[in-house]
Amino acid sequence: xxxxxxxxxxxxxxxxKGKVKQETGRVTRNRSLQVKGAVEKNIGKxxxxxxxxxxxxxxxxxxx
Numbered sequence: 336x337x338x339x340x341x342x343x344x345x346x347x348x349x350x351x352k353g354k355v356k357q358e359t360g361r362v363t364r365n366r367s368l369q370v371k372g373a374v375e376k377n378i379g380k381x382x383x384x385x386x387x388x389x390x391x392x393x394x395x396x397x398x399x
């Protein structure tokens with residue numbers, strides 16, 4: 336599997352995990368869990384963006 340695909344999948348998984356933590360924190364009024372979830376979700380977004388950028392780079396270099 337290409338690094339770009341791996342980063343996109345891991346990023347998506349992190350976003351989902353972060354969103355679940357964030358919502359659990361919101362429902363239980365656990366501010367710490369809510370913030371940790373938001374951070375993890377944003378790290379996942381960044382990782383997905385990195386994967387997309389790597390994919391564009393691979394295509395521009397002719398590696399499909």
